[in-house]
Amino acid sequence: MSGDWNRICTLIEMLPERGAACLVDGYQIALFRIEGDTVLAVGNFDPFARANVISRGIVGTQEGRWFVASPMYKHRFDLRTGTCHDCAEVCLPVFPVRVDSGVVYVAVPEE
Numbered sequence: 001m002s003g004d005w006n007r008i009c010t011l012i013e014m015l016p017e018r019g020a021a022c023l024v025d026g027y028q029i030a031l032f033r034i035e036g037d038t039v040l041a042v043g044n045f046d047p048f049a050r051a052n053v054i055s056r057g058i059v060g061t062q063e064g065r066w067f068v069a070s071p072m073y074k075h076r077f078d079l080r081t082g083t084c085h086d087c088a089e090v091c092l093p094v095f096p097v098r099v100d101s102g103v104v105y106v107a108v109p110e111e
């Protein structure tokens with residue numbers, strides 16, 4: 001269940017294929033703008049490095065799937081599902097994103 005939409009920033013403030021970190025209701029979130037106007041959001045906390053670094057990761061594609069490679073130990077996480085490419089049991093949370101009239105909104109789980 002998602003809560004209300006939280007206004008984060010405008011699309012033009014986001015550099016293509018670069019991450020941006022934000023804090024929404026206590027959730028550390030990493031946002032990535034890919035393929036023009038598409039924005040995806042995953043947790044910013046790297047469970048391997050145990051640090052909020054995912055937004056500083058390198059974005060890429062593998063077999064058509066967008067991933068972010070953590071800047072610490074280079075683990076790759078799918079940006080749509082949050083799953084780690086090599087270890088299905090590890091994943092990042094994913095958050096719904098909406099882009100409306102050039103404004104980026106993210107929803108987080110309700111308390």
Ligand code: FES
Pocket residue numbers: 074075076084085086087090
């Ligand atoms: S644990 Fe290294 S890529 Fe998943």
